[in-house]
Amino acid sequence: VSESALLHNVLLFGRVLRRAGLDVHHGRMIDAIKALDWIGVRARADVRATLRALLVHRHDDLARFDEVFDLFWSAHREPAPGLPLFSLGERARIVATRTPPAAMSVEFEDVSPHQAAVTRGVGAYSAAEVSRTKDFADFTPAELEQARLLLARLPWQLGRRRTRRWTRAAYGGIDLRPVLRRNLTRGGELVDLPQRRRRDRPRPLVLLGDVSGSMERYSRMLLHFVYGVTEGSSRVETFLFSTRLTRVTRNVRTHPVSHLARGVHDWGGGTRIGEALRTFNTQWARRVMRNGPVVIVISDGWDRGDPELLARELARVRRSCRRLIWLNPLLGSATYEPLTRGMQAALQHVDDFLPAHNLASLEQLAEHLRDLRPRHVVRRTT
Amino acid sequence: MRPAETVTVPATVDELQQVLAGQQYIADRGLAVSIYLALRLKRPLFLEGEAGVGKTEVAKVLAAALQTELIRLQCYEGLDVSHAVYEWNYPRQLLEIRLLEAAHAIDRSNAARELFTEAFLIKRPLLRALEKTSERPPVLLIDEIDRADEEFEGYLLELLSDFQVTIPELGTIRAAEPPIVIMTSNRTREVHDALKRRCVYCWIDYPDFDKERRIVSLKVPGASARLAEQVTAFVQELRTADLYKAAGVSETLDWTAALVALDRDVLDADTIEETLGVLLKNQEDIDAVRGERLRTMLSRALTRGTSAT
Numbered sequence: 159v160s161e162s163a164l165l166h167n168v169l170l171f172g173r174v175l176r177r178a179g180l181d182v183h184h185g186r187m188i189d190a191i192k193a194l195d196w197i198g199v200r201a202r203a204d205v206r207a208t209l210r211a212l213l214v215h216r217h218d219d220l221a222r223f224d225e226v227f228d229l230f231w232s233a234h235r236e237p238a239p240g241l242p243l244f245s246l247g248e249r250a251r252i253v254a255t256r257t258p259p260a261a262m263s264v265e266f267e268d269v270s271p272h273q274a275a276v277t278r279g280v281g282a283y284s285a286a287e288v289s290r291t292k293d294f295a296d297f298t299p300a301e302l303e304q305a306r307l308l309l310a311r312l313p314w315q316l317g318r319r320r321t322r323r324w325t326r327a328a329y330g331g332i333d334l335r336p337v338l339r340r341n342l343t344r345g346g347e348l349v350d351l352p353q354r355r356r357r358d359r360p361r362p363l364v365l366l367g368d369v370s371g372s373m374e375r376y377s378r379m380l381l382h383f384v385y386g387v388t389e390g391s392s393r394v395e396t397f398l399f400s401t402r403l404t405r406v407t408r409n410v411r412t413h414p415v416s417h418l419a420r421g422v423h424d425w426g427g428g429t430r431i432g433e434a435l436r437t438f439n440t441q442w443a444r445r446v447m448r449n450g451p452v453v454i455v456i457s458d459g460w461d462r463g464d465p466e467l468l469a470r471e472l473a474r475v476r477r478s479c480r481r482l483i484w485l486n487p488l489l490g491s492a493t494y495e496p497l498t499r500g501m502q503a504a505l506q507h508v509d510d511f512l513p514a515h516n517l518a519s520l521e522q523l524a525e526h527l528r529d530l531r532p533r534h535v536v537r538r539t540t
Numbered sequence: 541m542r543p544a545e546t547v548t549v550p551a552t553v554d555e556l557q558q559v560l561a562g563q564q565y566i567a568d569r570g571l572a573v574s575i576y577l578a579l580r581l582k583r584p585l586f587l588e589g590e591a592g593v594g595k596t597e598v599a600k601v602l603a604a605a606l607q608t609e610l611i612r613l614q615c616y617e618g619l620d621v622s623h624a625v626y627e628w629n630y631p632r633q634l635l636e637i638r639l640l641e642a643a644h645a646i647d648r649s650n651a652a653r654e655l656f657t658e659a660f661l662i663k664r665p666l667l668r669a670l671e672k673t674s675e676r677p678p679v680l681l682i683d684e685i686d687r688a689d690e691e692f693e694g695y696l697l698e699l700l701s702d703f704q705v706t707i708p709e710l711g712t713i714r715a716a717e718p719p720i721v722i723m724t725s726n727r728t729r730e731v732h733d734a735l736k737r738r739c740v741y742c743w744i745d746y747p748d749f750d751k752e753r754r755i756v757s758l759k760v761p762g763a764s765a766r767l768a769e770q771v772t773a774f775v776q777e778l779r780t781a782d783l784y785k786a787a788g789v790s791e792t793l794d795w796t797a798a799l800v801a802l803d804r805d806v807l808d809a810d811t812i813e814e815t816l817g818v819l820l821k822n823q824e825d826i827d828a829v830r831g832e833r834l835r836t837m838l839s840r841a842l843t844r845g846t847s848a849t
Contacts, residue, residue, distance in 0.1 A: 181733060181737070183737050186737070189577075189581055189583075192581070193577050193580070193581065196576075196577075196580055197553065197573065197576075197577075203569055203570075204553065204569065204573055207569060207570040207573035207574065208573055208577065210570070210741075211570075211573060211574040211577055211740045211741055211742055212577065212740060212741075214741055215586070215733060215736035215737055215739065215741040216730075216733070216736070217588060217727065217743050220743055321617065321618060321689065322616070322617040322618025322689075323617070323618045323620065323689060323691060324618070324620070334630050335622060335627075335628070337630070338628065338630055338633050338634070338655070339652075339656075339709075436782075439784060440782065440783070440784055444728050445727060445728055445729055445730075446729075448728060448729055470824075474824070
């Protein structure tokens with residue numbers, strides 16, 4: 159391999175990686191070329207290790223990197239001119255997102271971001287236009303859009319948590335660091351005593367949304383709820399589940415609501431809440447349950463899995479969060495009783511069990527979240 | 541002691557691997573390449589992986605191999621400049637003022653200069669890593685960066701880009717030669733991309749059977765070859781079970797040491813039950829494994845142990 163051909167290929171490889179969705183910095187390409195000069199290109203494993211160490215910096219990207227690497231460096235040792243190399247990246251991306259959902263059972267009015275901004279800018283919206291007590295399941299598309307705007311505007315606040323970091327304050331405790339410097343001009347007599355206290359930060363939120371078949375009538379509003387909450391805070395983690403759990407935190411930030419169903423495993427399928435929670439506890443909890451979050455599960459509790467597993471995993475979630483709230487859209491109906499085995503099992507482990515079937519109930523939720531006190535149980539406030 | 545020139549950066553990956561092996565550390569090729577690149581490019585090495593896969597060990601071993609000092613900064617939430625970089629020694633300063641007063645030697649214009657000198661400065665790990673104290677740059681281990689908060693990451697980003705610290709009263713301290721920086725993360729949260737982008741990134745996985753068996757034999761010399769093999773096979777089996785927290789390599793080593801201390805030479809179900817707490821630190825996990833399941837895993841492990849030889 160001649161030097162310039164290698165250079166060319168490495169640069170091309172970087173571009174393909176970028177196409178495949180990896181965050182490859184230009185500076186790292188220069189490093190990579192330098193590094194390959196030292197490492198040599200004879201051993202394939204070394205080339206892989208080198209490019210991997212320099213061009214990837216997220217664990218989630220490693221599998222995709224390997225896929226692209228294999229496609230790029232083995233199938234086409236000398237990339238033939240005219241070969242649709244960029245489609246390689248595309249292909250890797252599709253492979254990496256696994257099976258796309260067979261059919262998306264939710265349809266969205268496709269509101270472009272521009273349009274949405276205009277509508278929002280007018281601000282001539284009043285809550286009365288949408289019946290606040292009408293069940294989401296009976297909403298027309300127009301009402302849904304109005305409800306979406308309202309949701310985005312609700313002040314979602316989860317209270318604050320105290321961090322370990324100090325900040326200057328008018329009162330609190332004495333901040334030793336600046337004391338001496340400030341008082342030097344007084345001959346070392348300590349007159350002026352600056353204070354400090356612990357800094358507050360917004361409390362993080364973890365959403366676990368059920369998008370199985372039985373929730374179909376509510377899943378549109380569920381997603382709008384997710385977007386509404388996420389917009390107000392940088393500390394929201396979102397997961398969707400039916401038979402399997404999918405993390406969509408990044409998608410929510412970068413994709414419009416109509417694209418979210420892509421990449422969610424088994425949208426509109428059966429429900430195995432227990433198993434989804436188990437996945438959450440074993441794979442994700444360590445990473446997203448830091449700093450005492452509020453956890454909200456949104457599900458109707460129609461569970462086809464093992465209720466004991468559900469109870470066990472839910473208990474575990476509760477032990478590691480500040481507060482565990484279960485929103486059930488069915489709770490809005492006066493005749494509903496949480497009798498399904500899943501719901502029965504779950505009930506003893508949740509802090510709050512609240513309805514989420516209309517706008518009034520979501521407004522109440524926002525209010526409830528705003529003045530959360532440490533663990534005192536509220537059940538069924540309607 | 542060997543002359544300084546012979547302990548410079550190893551010239552090839554192979555050489556580095558040998559040097560690490562000399563310190564009883566078994567690094568697979570991917571890790572060795574990453575370490576090598578970090579040394580050559582003079583960039584921080586970012587090691588990510590589950591707890592107990594030997595991330596911290598890399599820094600210790602590397603410092604020993606390069607015969608240089610290891611400076612360690614353990615991260616935690618709220619870690620700030622006064623604990624990471626420097627702090628003034630207030631009690632001594634106050635005492636000094638009283639002494640000067642007693643001697644009627646206090647002079648306001650000079651007080652600041654006299655009280656804010658190096659004698660009153662408490663140097664924390666990051667500052668020490670920048671100072672030139674020996675021939676070779678030290679290894680700076682920034683451990684469990686994921687435990688620190690975002691504010692600290694921001695500070696680190698600045699420090700790692702120009703390796704200098706400014707102390708208002710003293711001036712700027714710049715590293716003559718940047719330290720070898722190793723950052724570790726257990727990935728309890730995503731560390732910001734801006735920081736990771738500056739580093740050579742390496743994900744460390746649990747070792748495979750062969751590698752782990754070699755580590756066990758190397759680190760617990762008291763264990764017989766048979767025990768090392770059985771222990772490794774069982775732990776590998778255990779990692780495939782769906783548990784909240786899988787056992788890391790350090791747990792494997794602790795467990796082997798415990799078995800040796802108990803004079804066991806073969807694994808049996810009862811012994812495992814009795815010592816399971818060394819391996820798994822989670823009550824639910826222990827309950828889930830105990831009993832029949834443990835016996836099945838053990839028998840699978842034992843057949844594997846024999847087939848591997």
